[in-house]
Amino acid sequence: NAGVTQTPKFQVLKTGQSMTLQCAQDMNHNSMYWYRQDPGMGLRLIYYSASEGTTDKGEVPNGYNVSRLNKREFSLRLESAAPSQTSVYFCASSFSGRGKNIQYFGAGTRLSVL
């Protein structure tokens, strides 16, 4: 079982370039999330999708867009990358409803914007 798969694992961009981070899960989860992790700041939620066809902003959505392509896939797009977007990005997924709704994470994408 692959769980949550993120691509790419590493990326270097120049300021102003665009890119899309891909995320796919094979656990039949309803909800998916994008986080960024910066030193000393913990994990911060960028966007989430409670179910297929819906997306909502998290704490730090500026400069990002998302697409919930289908139940399995949730992509994060940087339209015009900035050095402040240098970070480690995590995708996660969970069931939503009654129960623990544990979030399971992908391996992360290390992004550097020069």
Add this chain to the structure above:
Amino acid sequence: AQKITQTQPGMFVQEKEAVTLDCTYDTSDQSYGLFWYKQPSSGEMIFLIYQGSYDEQNATEGRYSLNFQKARKSANLVISASQLGDSAMYFCAMRLNAGNNRKLIWGLGTSLAVNP
């Protein structure tokens, strides 16, 4: 405001000893869940243990247990018989169960080093 506080930026423990990582939370909601995750140096986030606010017993998962004190709003992680592979960052998180919101509120983490 909902918040998670982890007051120990770094902890050291001797191999085979037990260690407690502190987590306090702040919420006025009655229904919530508390989570602990491990992040080794390789970077992945690994789910360790879950405690529901209405669970009467402390959660246990192998060498991990959660010391849940609801009145004190604390959810400390206890790792018994520490191993070198336990060296990692540990994050405490809370999810409020009201509505359809399944977002997690995260602490800043505790770095644990296990000494041989």
